[in-house]
Amino acid sequence: MYISTVDFCACGGCLNSLLYIGEPLVSLLSEHTVSFSSLLADRRNISPSDVVLATGGIRNMEELDIAREVSRTGRKVIAIGSCAVHGGIPGMAPLNDEMGTSGEERELPELLDEVEPLDSSMDITLYVPGCPPTPEVIFEALKSVLEGYTPIHYDGTVCSDCIRRVEMKPVKAWSAHPGTGLPAGSCLLSHGRLCLGPITRGGCRAVCPSMGSICIGCRGPSDMVLSSQLHSMHSDMVKFVSLSTGIKKDRVEKLLGEMLESVHLFTRCDPVIRSKANEKITTG
């Protein structure tokens, strides 16, 4: 089969993550043909591919053109990483077209007003969120599409994998500092840290909380959040903080204030998340 990798507005971390698979990946790729990959191969044109590993969101006109080309030539596209799936951190805020240059006459691709997730421009066969997804998850996604089977869908949250346990106690002071220096044991919410584990899709082995740092929601919303209009990242997070601390929901909202905006760090420009009822997203 023909395999290609295409980077849009991306940091390169997703493909870097995949390459940590090492020899098994190289062996798999050498059984097929890499038809285009500016990172791995010297071919210059995006040519027809059976499987496209696409990373990053769409940020400028050149990337929009590339997306149209991929849509035309790629049979199955795997959207890898939270930028490709939700727009990611580059979508945190709208930018303007004057950024990044000297203001002289521009010889560069024109910027779009906002970052767009990939499915705004092409059909996606498989979504693999994460910033980045683990090497094993990306490798499994690639193999599943090459071999035609359905990969395991992880519908739990980060909390499902976490070894920390909730201590039901009220928290008086909340801190935006991400790391406690505390050994594994009790839930970071119980220590006044806004860990987004309860609303974030799991499958990452809860690696951040297990090392004393909060989950910042890099794998995007869990199925539970996405499943109903009665759920949103904001309202669910308030509910879970309330449940784990015994503090009433309206008080939680007041105590956390602007800190709650962090629930949309990776999804602010995702039209699905944005359109959900009761979402509190500021786009300014």
Next chain:
Amino acid sequence: MIDQEEFSGQKINIYPVTRIQGRADIEVLFTPNQEVSEARFRALEFRGFERLVLGLNAFAAPQVLSRICGSCGPFHQIVACKAIEDAAGCEVPPAARKFRELLCWLLIASDDLFNMTYLALPDYALPLSDPAVRNVTGLYKVEREAVSRLTLLRSAFHEALVHLAGFPVHPSVVVPGGVSYLPDADALDTALRMLNGCEDDLDETIRLVAMLTKRNSEMMDTGEPISGYYAAVTSDGHTDPLGDSVTVSPFGEGESFTVPHDRFFGLLRDEPVSWSYAVPVSIKGLATTLVGTMARANIGFVSDTPRADQKLKECRKRLGDPFDREFLYFPALALEVAHTWEKARFLLKDTSLFEGEAVRIPETSPSGGSAVVDAPRGVLAHRVSLERDGKIAAYRIISPLQINLSSINECLSRVARKVVSGLEVTDQIAQMLQRTVRAFSPCVPCGTH
């Protein structure tokens, strides 16, 4: 093969530049007489992190800033933490400082091996092959052992990082004021065993790299040395990724000088261009300065890594002192891996280094701070201004690619004048131009941030 649509009698684009991190092209400009006037490396992607973090709580910023780059992300995170700590006057606990240093060595090795295996090796092992097979999978079919050894070596560093930091691409363990946890003796011991297990692969890799470099040196040498200066982050004159100063030395005649990190930004000058999202930056008005692995090898490793030091001395004796030819970046990468291997093992053996306090949470106030680190691709600097409530009022990032851009374009122009004649840019010529770019290990996501 080469996109000639843009050609209007004045320029040719080689798009995309392959086997580099990020999306870029090479533009060759011609005089009206169809002679090459210059060639330039253009970064074509942009995300705007300096703007994105404005108004963000400073404590949340390092994890956001780590998303600038999938290779150097942890270094953006570390330098952002250091800049915030500098602004807050916060001193990091000694154990946290050591843990950060350990992560730096492992991460530099991991990126160097990524660079060697997937980006550089095809140039050295298959220099004259068809572009369709000149890549790691083509190489795997004919030289399986070499690829296998390099990937195993990288896996050893990766596994060590997984045991210590969870995941190496955007790890969350480095936080303002220290680290979110300190590894226990078991994790340190496992990481040490990972590194001990790859000693033979490391020796064989260095031997392979030396052999390939020697075999290809004549063909790859572009005829003239890199000119100007080279720079690295240092402590007491030796390279140190977490050092507190930057040392700048000339390739030829001239004086070296060292500046403390808080004065470094004062020496930088933006030289924006309309044709690239990466803004070139010069140091103290110097025309060109090289940063990255080759610069670090030239500044010199610290003296507590005898094996790497010895190999570096041998290499310099054989290939030139200082390293001033583009093709020498490949052995420089291998020597740096040997150096980091020794440094990491040295730290891992002493578990007492990692006992004590993990983090001292900084108290933010309206203030400013700056910091430098030596990321795998070179000197990386961040500067932050904080508001009263700890939010970010202004942010500035200087990346290795920005500092290297003038050197890259100077070398590219030199090579283009030598090999490009008119419209006919064959694959071989395109390959020579791209090889020149790869020698500087450009990281476009960092460069345009």
